[in-house]
Amino acid sequence: MIYEYLDIFISGLTIGSVYALMAVGLTLIYGVSRAFNFAYGSFYSLGGYIAWIFMVAIGLRGGYAMVFALAVPLLMVFGYLTEKAIIAPLRRRSDWEVKVMMITLGLALFMDNGFQVLFGPRMKSLPPIMEGVIVLGEVYITKQDMMIFVLSISGILAFRWILNNTRTGMAVRAVAQNPNGAKIVGIPKDKIFAATFGISTVMVGIGGILLAQKYFVSPMGGWDILVKSWVITAFGGMGSIRGSLYAAFLLGMLEAFVGYWFGMSWVLFALFAVLLATLAIRPQGLMGKWG
Amino acid sequence: MKKFCLITLAIAILFSFAGPVAAADTIKVGVPLAMTGPYTDTGDNYWKGIKMAIDEINASGGLLGKQLETVRFDTQEFAPERVMQGADYLVGNRKVDSVHAGWAGWGQDVRAYGKYTAPFFADDGSQAAVDVFRENPEEYSNIFQLTDTDxxxxxxxxxxxxxxxxxxxxxxxxxxxxxxxxxxxxxxxxxxxxxxxxxxxxxxxxxxxxxxxxxxxxxxxxxxxxxxxxxxxxxxxxxxxxxxxxxxxxxxxxxxxxxxxxxxxxxxxxxxxxxxxxxxxPTAMPTPIAPTPEAQAWVERFVELWKHQPQAGSWAAYSGVKAWATAVEAVGDEKDHKAVTDYISTHGYKGETGWWKWDEDNVMRGGGDVxxxxxxxxxxxxxxxxxxxxxxxxxxxxxxxxxxxx
Amino acid sequence: MMNMNWKSMSAFMAVIFGVMAIMPLFVGGSDHLMHILIMCLIWAIVASCWDLIMGFAGIFSFGQVAFFVIGAYASAIFSIQFGINPVAAMFLAGMVAAACGILVGLPCLRLKGAYIALVTFAVHMILEPFLKSGMGRAIGTGGSQGIMTIPPMELFGIVFSADNKIAVFYAALLLAVVCSIIIMLVIRSFWGTAFLAIKDSKDFAASLGVSAFRHKLVVFALTSFLTGLAGAFYGHYVGMLSTRMLGIDLFVMLMIMLVIGGIGKFPGAILGAIITVTANEMLAPLGPYRPLILGAMVVVLVLLLPDGIIGLVRRFIPGKNPADSRSPSG
Structure with missing residues (x-):
C-alpha cells in the first residue's frame, strides 16, 4: 500500500513540475503587465511544433540540447514581437484588459488553425528525451519523467536567477511592484512589458517541448494547458510566482490522488471545487497581492 | 429611410452570396464532415474514401453521363444547429442528390437529413441513431448507416x-x-x-x-x-x-x-x-491480405493515391458512394430519390468483398461478406x-x- | 458616459429589427438562409446580454455560453420529463439560468477582473462533464448522447418547429425585440448610470450609496435569465441538444460579435451578431481557413476598430451622433 502511495506521489510530482513551469510564465505576464494571455496554450503548441520541425522534419543533429538552444531565442523573439505588435497598441485604451483577452483569443484561434493548415490535423510525435526506467524496489521512475522534472525545475531556477541577477530581471521586478515608480527612475516600461511577454513565451514554449516528447503535439492541444495554468495561477494568486509554484505542486498532487481514489473523471470537478473554495476564503488566491 | 433601404440592400447582397449558384450539367454530392476542430482527423479519413470514389466515377465518364460535383460542408463539432444547418445548406439550398458523411451527429443527423429525400450515408455506429430512425422509419427511409451499432x-x-x-x-x-x-x-x-x-x-x-x-x-x-x-x-x-x-x-x-x-x-x-x-x-477491409483480388486491388489503389494504408471509415465511405452510384445507374434518374433509396434498401450493393445489405433499420449489419x-x-x-x-x-x-x- | 442617447438607440434598433423583419420576403423560401437569420437573432440576444455584463457592468464574465446551454437543457428537461408546455418551460428555464447566475455570482462578483473570468469560464468548463456524468443523466440530460427529441413550442395553433422557419423567425424577432428593450431600459435607467459610476470610480459610487455588489448581482441574474431564455428557445427550435455546443467555437464566435459590435456600445452587439453569423456562414466553404480568417479578423478589428462597427458608422455618418465615441480613461 505504501508503495502505491509513493507511486501516486511521484505521479503528482511529475505533473506538478510541468504545471509549475507553465503557470510561472502565465503569472509573470499578469503580475508585470496585468495582461491575460488567452493564446498561452497556442504558444505551448508552438514550442512543440518548433521541436518537431527541428527533431523530425529537419532531423537536426545534437538532439534536444540543440533544440533548446535554438528554440529559446526563437520563442523569445516571437513573444517580444507579438507583444509589440498587438498588445502594446491596446495599452493606451481604457478598457484594454478586455481587449487584450479578446485579441489574444483571436490570436489563439489564428495560431491553432494555422498549425492545422501547416502541419495537418493529426498529432505529431517526437522521440523521447531519454529512454529507460529506474527501478528502486517496488517503485519505478522513468528517465523521461525524471528529465521533465529536472528540466522544469532548472527552467524555473534559471528564471529566478534572471529576475534576481540581471538588469532586465530587476527592471521586470520593479515594474511589477510599482509601475509608476519604475517609470520615474527611467525604466523603459514598454520594453519591459515586451521582454516579459518574451520570457513567458519561452517558459511555456519550453514546457511545450518537454511535454511534446511525452504527450505529442496537435493543433488544438493547447487549450487544456491554458485552462490548467489558469486554474493554478488563480489558485496560487495571480502575479505571485511563489504562489504559482506551491499551487502547481498542490494541484498536481490533488490530480494524482483524486484520480487514484475516485477516478479520473473527478479530477476536473475536484480542481474547480478546490479553486472555488480557496477563492471564497481568499479572493486573491493563496499568495496573490492584487486581489 | 435612406439608411433603411441602404442596410436592406447591403444585407440582401450579403445573403445573395450565400445563395445557390447555377451549375452546369452535373450531379451534386454533399459531403458534410468535420474540417475544423477536434474531429478533423476522422473527417479526413472519410473524405479520402469519398474523394477516391467520386474521382473514379468521374474518370470513367461520370454517372448517367454527368460528372459528379462535391459540395463540402464543415460540421465542426457537431453542435445540433450545425448538423441541421448542414442538411438545410446541402440538400435544401444546394440541392445535392446524395449526401455522404462519416461521423455525422449520432442521431441528430437522422433527424436533420431525414426530413429531406436525398439518400444520406453516415458512419455513426450508434444505437442512438438507430433509435431515432425507428421512431419513424417511413420519414427516415433515406438514411443509411454504413456500420453496425456500438x-x-x-x-x-x-x-x-x-x-x-x-x-x-x-x-x-x-x-x-x-x-x-x-x-x-x-x-x-x-x-x-x-x-x-x-x-x-x-x-x-x-x-x-x-x-x-x-x-x-x-x-x-x-x-x-x-x-x-x-x-x-x-x-x-x-x-x-x-x-x-x-x-x-x-x-x-x-x-x-x-x-x-x-x-x-x-x-x-x-x-x-x-x-x-x-x-x-467494423465494415473493415481485412489486412495485410485482402479477402478477394478486387479488394486487394482497392487497397493498392488507395495506397497509391494517398500514400498510406486505408483508415477505418475510408472504405465504408467509399462504398457508400459506390452503392448510391450503382442505384442511380439502375434507376436511371438521380433526381428520383425515392426510387434510388428503395433500390439501395432492396438490392444492396456488390462491393469489393461481396454484398452490402442494409437491414430493416437501414443499418449495414456486421457479418456476411462485410x-x-x-x-x-x-x-x-x-x-x-x-x-x-x-x-x-x-x-x-x-x-x-x-x-x-x- | 453614455455613448448614445435614448432616441438614436431606439432608432438604430428600429432600423436593424425593421430590416430583419422584411428579410423573409427575400429569403423566406430557403430553410438554410432562414436558419441563418434565426441564429442571427438568437445570438443577438446572447451577445447583447454579454455586452450588458461586460461593457456596462464591467464584469468579465465568460460564462455566457454556459447559461445559454443551462437554459436550453433546463427547458428541454422540463418539457420532456414533466410534460410542461414548452412556452412555460422556457420561462422556468430562464429562472433556472437566473438562479445559476446568482449562485455563480455570489462568490464570484467579489473577485476581480481575471478571477471572475476564470470562475465563470470554469462554469463553462465544468458543465460538459456534468451534463455527461451520472448526475446529469439522472436529471435527464441524456448523457453524452444528448437529447434527441424536444417538443416545439405551440401557440395559437402554430407549431414553432424547425420545419416552420418563418414562424420561428418571427417568434425569435419578437423575443429579440423584447430582450433588447429590456436591456436598453436597464442601460437607460438609474442602473445604467449607477454602473457607469461603479466602473469609473468605485469609491465615488460607494459614497453615493450605490452598492456595486447588489447591482452586479441583479444584472448578472437578469442577463442569465435572458440568455437562458434564448437557449431554451434554441432548444425547442432545433429540437435536439448535445454537449457539443460547449466547444470553443461558439465561445469565440460570441466574442467576435462583441468585438465587431463594440464593447459597451449597445445596440452594436446586435449588429455584431448579424455580421458575425453571416460572415461565418459565408466563410464555411473554406474549411480550415474559416477559423483562421476569423482569428485574424479579431486581431485586426480589435486593433483598428476600437469601438466596433458603431464607432465606424459614426465616423462616416457625422452629425447624427454628436456625442464623442471615445470612452473616458479610467
Whole structure:
C-alpha cells in the first residue's frame, strides 16, 4: 500500500513540475503587465511544433540540447514581437484588459488553425528525451519523467536567477511592484512589458517541448494547458510566482490522488471545487497581492 | 429611410452570396464532415474514401453521363444547429442528390437529413441513431448507416476476447472508456457482457479526452492484475500514452483497444512497439491480405493515391458512394430519390468483398461478406486474426501471445 | 458616459429589427438562409446580454455560453420529463439560468477582473462533464448522447418547429425585440448610470450609496435569465441538444460579435451578431481557413476598430451622433 502511495506521489510530482513551469510564465505576464494571455496554450503548441520541425522534419543533429538552444531565442523573439505588435497598441485604451483577452483569443484561434493548415490535423510525435526506467524496489521512475522534472525545475531556477541577477530581471521586478515608480527612475516600461511577454513565451514554449516528447503535439492541444495554468495561477494568486509554484505542486498532487481514489473523471470537478473554495476564503488566491 | 433601404440592400447582397449558384450539367454530392476542430482527423479519413470514389466515377465518364460535383460542408463539432444547418445548406439550398458523411451527429443527423429525400450515408455506429430512425422509419427511409451499432460492435469485441486462443489466469477485467457517446456505449455493453459471463469488472474508468497521464490508473491496474484491459478512446494521444505507461511495468493482461486501434498514428507512431495490441474495426477491409483480388486491388489503389494504408471509415465511405452510384445507374434518374433509396434498401450493393445489405433499420449489419474485422498488431502492422460474426479465424493469421507476458 | 442617447438607440434598433423583419420576403423560401437569420437573432440576444455584463457592468464574465446551454437543457428537461408546455418551460428555464447566475455570482462578483473570468469560464468548463456524468443523466440530460427529441413550442395553433422557419423567425424577432428593450431600459435607467459610476470610480459610487455588489448581482441574474431564455428557445427550435455546443467555437464566435459590435456600445452587439453569423456562414466553404480568417479578423478589428462597427458608422455618418465615441480613461 505504501508503495502505491509513493507511486501516486511521484505521479503528482511529475505533473506538478510541468504545471509549475507553465503557470510561472502565465503569472509573470499578469503580475508585470496585468495582461491575460488567452493564446498561452497556442504558444505551448508552438514550442512543440518548433521541436518537431527541428527533431523530425529537419532531423537536426545534437538532439534536444540543440533544440533548446535554438528554440529559446526563437520563442523569445516571437513573444517580444507579438507583444509589440498587438498588445502594446491596446495599452493606451481604457478598457484594454478586455481587449487584450479578446485579441489574444483571436490570436489563439489564428495560431491553432494555422498549425492545422501547416502541419495537418493529426498529432505529431517526437522521440523521447531519454529512454529507460529506474527501478528502486517496488517503485519505478522513468528517465523521461525524471528529465521533465529536472528540466522544469532548472527552467524555473534559471528564471529566478534572471529576475534576481540581471538588469532586465530587476527592471521586470520593479515594474511589477510599482509601475509608476519604475517609470520615474527611467525604466523603459514598454520594453519591459515586451521582454516579459518574451520570457513567458519561452517558459511555456519550453514546457511545450518537454511535454511534446511525452504527450505529442496537435493543433488544438493547447487549450487544456491554458485552462490548467489558469486554474493554478488563480489558485496560487495571480502575479505571485511563489504562489504559482506551491499551487502547481498542490494541484498536481490533488490530480494524482483524486484520480487514484475516485477516478479520473473527478479530477476536473475536484480542481474547480478546490479553486472555488480557496477563492471564497481568499479572493486573491493563496499568495496573490492584487486581489 | 435612406439608411433603411441602404442596410436592406447591403444585407440582401450579403445573403445573395450565400445563395445557390447555377451549375452546369452535373450531379451534386454533399459531403458534410468535420474540417475544423477536434474531429478533423476522422473527417479526413472519410473524405479520402469519398474523394477516391467520386474521382473514379468521374474518370470513367461520370454517372448517367454527368460528372459528379462535391459540395463540402464543415460540421465542426457537431453542435445540433450545425448538423441541421448542414442538411438545410446541402440538400435544401444546394440541392445535392446524395449526401455522404462519416461521423455525422449520432442521431441528430437522422433527424436533420431525414426530413429531406436525398439518400444520406453516415458512419455513426450508434444505437442512438438507430433509435431515432425507428421512431419513424417511413420519414427516415433515406438514411443509411454504413456500420453496425456500438452495442453490436462491443458484443463482437467481447465474443472475440472470449474466443482468443489464450488461457486467462483469472476473471478480472478493467474497462477504460472516453466520456463520449461511442465510448460509453461500448463500455456499458462490454461491462454487461463480462458480468453475464461471471467476470469481475474490477475497474471501470470513464475519462475525458485529453487524458495523457495514466499513472494513477496504472497503479490500480497493477494491484488488480486483470486478465483483460479494454481501452476505448478513439484518439491516438490518449491510447499511445496509455500503452507506453502500461509497458513501464506491464501486467499479464490482454490489451484490447477496440475501435481505438484505428487512428493511423497508433500503429504509425509506435510501429513494432505496438505489437500485441488487439482491436476491432467494423465494415473493415481485412489486412495485410485482402479477402478477394478486387479488394486487394482497392487497397493498392488507395495506397497509391494517398500514400498510406486505408483508415477505418475510408472504405465504408467509399462504398457508400459506390452503392448510391450503382442505384442511380439502375434507376436511371438521380433526381428520383425515392426510387434510388428503395433500390439501395432492396438490392444492396456488390462491393469489393461481396454484398452490402442494409437491414430493416437501414443499418449495414456486421457479418456476411462485410464482417467486423479483429486485428492484432504484429511486426508493426495491423493483421486480421478473426472476423465476426460468426467468430472465425481469418486466413492463416494467428493470435500471438503479447511479448509482455511473463 | 453614455455613448448614445435614448432616441438614436431606439432608432438604430428600429432600423436593424425593421430590416430583419422584411428579410423573409427575400429569403423566406430557403430553410438554410432562414436558419441563418434565426441564429442571427438568437445570438443577438446572447451577445447583447454579454455586452450588458461586460461593457456596462464591467464584469468579465465568460460564462455566457454556459447559461445559454443551462437554459436550453433546463427547458428541454422540463418539457420532456414533466410534460410542461414548452412556452412555460422556457420561462422556468430562464429562472433556472437566473438562479445559476446568482449562485455563480455570489462568490464570484467579489473577485476581480481575471478571477471572475476564470470562475465563470470554469462554469463553462465544468458543465460538459456534468451534463455527461451520472448526475446529469439522472436529471435527464441524456448523457453524452444528448437529447434527441424536444417538443416545439405551440401557440395559437402554430407549431414553432424547425420545419416552420418563418414562424420561428418571427417568434425569435419578437423575443429579440423584447430582450433588447429590456436591456436598453436597464442601460437607460438609474442602473445604467449607477454602473457607469461603479466602473469609473468605485469609491465615488460607494459614497453615493450605490452598492456595486447588489447591482452586479441583479444584472448578472437578469442577463442569465435572458440568455437562458434564448437557449431554451434554441432548444425547442432545433429540437435536439448535445454537449457539443460547449466547444470553443461558439465561445469565440460570441466574442467576435462583441468585438465587431463594440464593447459597451449597445445596440452594436446586435449588429455584431448579424455580421458575425453571416460572415461565418459565408466563410464555411473554406474549411480550415474559416477559423483562421476569423482569428485574424479579431486581431485586426480589435486593433483598428476600437469601438466596433458603431464607432465606424459614426465616423462616416457625422452629425447624427454628436456625442464623442471615445470612452473616458479610467
Amino acid at each position: 452495442i453490436n460492435q462491443a458484443t463482437s469485441m467481447f465474443n472475440v476476447l472470449m474466443a482468443l486462443p489464450h488461457e486467462y489466469p483469472n476473471k478480472k477485467v478493467v474497462i477504460i472508456n472516453a466520456d463520449d457517446s461511442w465510448g460509453m456505449g461500448v463500455g456499458d455493453t462490454l461491462e454487461e457482457n463480462f458480468r453475464n459471463e461471471g467476470w469481475d469488472v474490477a475497474l471501470r474508468e470513464v475519462v475525458p479526452y485529453g487524458t495523457r497521464e495514466w499513472r494513477s490508473v496504472m497503479t490500480r491496474i497493477r494491484r488488480i492484475q486483470p486478465a483483460i484491459i479494454h481501452v476505448e478512446i478513439v484518439s491516438a494521444q490518449e491510447v499511445i500514452t496509455f500503452f507506453r505507461q502500461f509497458m513501464q511495468r506491464p501486467t499479464n493482461s490482454i490489451l484490447s483497444y477496440g475501435y481505438s486501434i484505428v487512428p493511423r498514428e497508433v500503429v504509425q507512431t509506435m510501429g513494432k512497439e505496438a505489437d500485441g495490441l488487439i482491436g476491432q474495426v 464482417p467486423f474485422g479483429h486485428y492484432q498488431v504484429q511486426d508493426g502492422e495491423l493483421v486480421t486474426i478473426f472476423t465476426d460474426p460468426p467468430v472465425k479465424p481469418y486466413m492463416d493469421f494467428k493470435f500471438i501471445t503479447p511479448r509482455w507476458f511473463k
